[in-house]
Structure formats: C-alpha cells, structure tokens
Amino acid sequence: MTDEEDGEVPDMGAAENAELIRRGYEAFNAGDLAALGELFAEDAVWYAPGSGVLSGTKQGRDAIFAYFGELGARSQGTFQATVQDIVGGENHTVGIHQSHAESNGKTLDLATAIAFVLRDGKVIEGREYFDDTAKADEFWA
Template sequence: MTHHEHPDAALVRRGYEAFSTGDMETLASLMTSDCTHHSPGESQMSGHFKGRDNVLAHYGQLMELTNGTFRVEVKGIYPDGRGHVMSVHKWHADGTDRGIEMEGGLFFTLIGGKISDIDECVADIVESDAFWGTG
C-alpha cells in the first residue's frame, strides 16, 4: 500500500524535525505570529505561551532546564484534512535530580498552512509537574 502524506501532516513532521535538530528558524517559519502553545499542569513549564516568540522561548526553556537532553520520538501524525493534526510521541529528558520518559501528544490547529495553536497532552500530569517543578 502506498502512503500519501497529507500536507498538514507533512508540515507538523517538519516542525518536529526542526525542533529535534534545534532549527528554530525553520520552526518559526511554520508558525503564525500569534501562535499559542498550551502546556498542561501546574509546573513552571505549564501555561499558555502566546505569540511565536514566546512559544520558541518556551521550547528554549525545555532545553535549558534539561541541559539539552529534552527530545521527542514521534509515534504518529494524524491529520483530519480540515486544518487539525494530532501527533503522538514519547518525550525524554534528564533533570537535575532524575530523568523522565513519558507518552504525550499535541493537537495542532493550522490556518493558512501555518501552525496557529498547539494543545499539549501528557500521559501523567502529576509526574510531569513533579519533573518540571515550580521553578
């Protein structure tokens, strides 16, 4: 069977690749200027990060708090053909006192061929909060 990747799925895949290689210029080019990332929980990494620059700063903080060890392993990318894409992944990181490995996912809204909203979900919010701490 031949697999034809939908353009929205391809865009999200490019985003993951840019994130994973630290190519923030490419990642920024895939987002609207008012893009928002919503992170679950009550930790220092939780909240609503509004605007492309704030979203990218949030990603930079992921790397800073884990001494560059934060990484994601994509498991699947699923478009609906109407401007939404779900992705599932496993994320890994080492903190100051321990490591973490957790399943998670992102729900993307695309407008005009760019990412405008990202809702993040994690398998265990309490464990994620404990890892990230309150700062």
C-alpha cells in the same frame, strides 16, 4: 478563478498538514529555530498542561519559542520528542510522541500528544496532553 489566482492561499489537506507537523518535529529535535519559525504563525498560541513552572498559555511565537528554550535549558539539552505517529486532518493534526529528557538525576519519559490547529500552512495553536501531568510538573520543577 482559482484560490491562487485571487490571492488566497488554498486550505491545506490532511496529508500536507501531517507533513508540516512532521517537519516541525524534525526542526524542534534539531534545535532549528529558523525552520521552526517558518511553521508557526506570529500570533500562535500554545497550551502547556499542568500546574508546574512551565505550565500555562504561551501567547505568540516568541513566547512559544521561549517555552521551547526552557525545555532545552532545564533538561541540559536532552529533551527529545520521538514521533510515534502523526494523524493529519483538515483543521486539526495530532502528533503522538514520547517525551524524553534527563536532568539532575531525574528522567522524564512520558507518552505525549499535541493537537495542532493549522491555518494557511502555519501552526496557529498547539495543545499538549501528557500521559501523567503530575510527573511532568515534578520533572520540570
């Protein structure tokens, strides 16, 4: 009996995980919350580094999407995550991108990585890492 026959969803492999994260970046940059919603588990957790106004733990898909909305609102819709590479793994997949936004005469341009944990084809955790967390905190203030 295969996993599908007994009702279990088979674990996704590294290539499938990388493709899921690539679709997530595309949906995020396009502001496509419907597509993004399909990729996140309802009880997912997101960790935003630093000590700024947007830093901290976001519990649940709704809180994560509210955070994503703040990124857009506070940058007047200019925030983009330009993918440089996605490294897929069985349990963790890492997205490496350049974060870019402009707001009130300030520019954010930081190397960023997000470590994603995936289960059953959904993101259950995202943990951001910035090249310079203090610069990110200052920009979002």
